[in-house]
Amino acid sequence: MFLFRSPLRGFFFVLVALAFSGNVTGAELVRLKDIGKFSGWRENALVGYGLVTGLANTGDSPNNKATRQSIANVLAQFDVAVQPDLVLSRNVAAVMVTAKLPPVARQGDAIDVTVTSIGDARSLVGGTLLTAPMKAPNGKVYALAQGALFVGGYKYDMNGNVAQKNHPTVGSIPAGAIVEVGVQAKILSRENTMTFTLTDADYTTSSRIAAAINEAFGEQLAKAEDAEGVQIRVPEANREYLVDFVTRIEKINIEPDTRARVVIDERTGTIVSGGDVRIAKVVVSHGDLKLSIITDNSVSQPILVRNTAAEIRTETVSNSRVNVSEKSESGYVSASNNTVADLIQALTRIKTSTRDIISILRAVKAAGALRADLIIQ
Incomplete structure (x- = not known):
């Protein structure tokens, strides 16, 4: 791999030597x-609905009817009859639980799960997921998720001041789901x-x-x-x-065969190309012309006399000039039966910026000399 630093600060490009059949001798197997x-x-997607409890007043607000109903339903399973309208706790949040079931999984295997808030909870830090059935698209339960959440962020607010890191409403539970129904690809x-x-x-x-x-x-x-x-x-x-x-x-x-590609990311100024992508005979002439208009402002101050006429007053005078500067030598590159790597190395030697290199590669492709797909992101 070749790494070149562009003369333009913050921009760089990378050349990666790839094995292209027909262009490379001794390609890697x-x-x-x-x-x-x-x-x-293939993996299988699982999804479930559950409740996260134990939050420090950062859960769903009492205005969330789905959360209140879910709390009442959970308590009803333990013979505690509570009307949903009477549930006012902010220590509970309604969440969706997602996971991927491996192609081969046996009963009792543990898989990782991701927990995301679906209500107006401010943070899931410190919460614990209650048992949540994990279903496949066919509606069958394949795993049960439960456990303490790991949240890689936080959010604290008071009197209009907010301190937040990452997304505190998304958490994970490593090995948080137990497979109940095994699968075999x-x-x-x-x-x-x-x-x-x-x-x-x-x-x-x-x-x-x-x-x-x-x-x-x-x-x-x-x-x-x-x-x-x-x-x-x-x-x-x-x-x-x-x-x-x-x-x-x-x-x-x-020995796999691969199409030659040159990938350009204009946002970051990155160029990724196969080190042996061929280009036909091509000549590149690159110059630089700088035009600047400079204006000098001065004040014309009349001589102060005792009896100054009404038409005599201070005036602002602007003097403008145009400066044109051009490099004494234009960049000139001649490529004959070379590769993209050779062309870019030659352009780098004459201190061509990455933005200009991208424009040159576009022009080479338009001229039909680039023997590769040009992908611009």
Whole structure:
């Protein structure tokens, strides 16, 4: 990776040497496990509703009818009959609880949860979440969440003075939910096939994966379906030991193919490019012209005489001049069968600012000389 400091303070750009097939010799091999996953291997979203208690007068206000009703419902489960209108505590807050259920989870496993206020509570610091059922989109309860909140912020106010850090109405409970119903990701279809999906879809990479799998097992097991998926047939002898079969596939190394890209973030002045992204023959001429208009104001003071006429008075006189300055030498760069890294290094040597480099790259792309996708954020 190459890091260059721009002459313009606060701006910089980065060149990252990436492996692009066809442009790089001896490209690095990567495991299939690092560039994709098997279809069906996914996390599951869980959500629940609950109450956080123990707040120091920073909970929901009595105007929140949902919180008052929820408190009354909880107390009713312990044979305490209280009308919702009589609940005036500000030590309780209504919250939503979210979590992600892993692709494989067994009963009794613990998962992390995030707690967010849905009322007008000022802070959840010091609160404890009461037992909250965690449901999946199908309405089935898969976990129960409960525990003391960890809040990475605070908010204190008095007499119009407020001191706040981060978001005190959002907290987390590490290992705060217990899985009640286990799940097992199914990656083997009824036709005894699996589908390996790429994180970045690419036809060439998909074809190489299928060829590498067939070569590793010595038979035609894999077929590239499209730019994203590779279908793999599981032999009957390997179905009983599917874990070992999947492990062998994930360990296979291939050379992925990637589209050349140059990413520009104009807000921060950052340029990220593959170190070997090619550019065609191009000539860049860069100059600097500075124009300034300067005005000098002076006062014309008449000679004071005893009998001054009415038309004689003090006047303000403005004298303006235009200054034009230009660099004695313009920046000139000639690139022939070079890379973006070479071009930017050459522009840096003539002390070109990052903003100007961004403009030059745009012009090079418009001229059809940049052999990469130009992404501007």
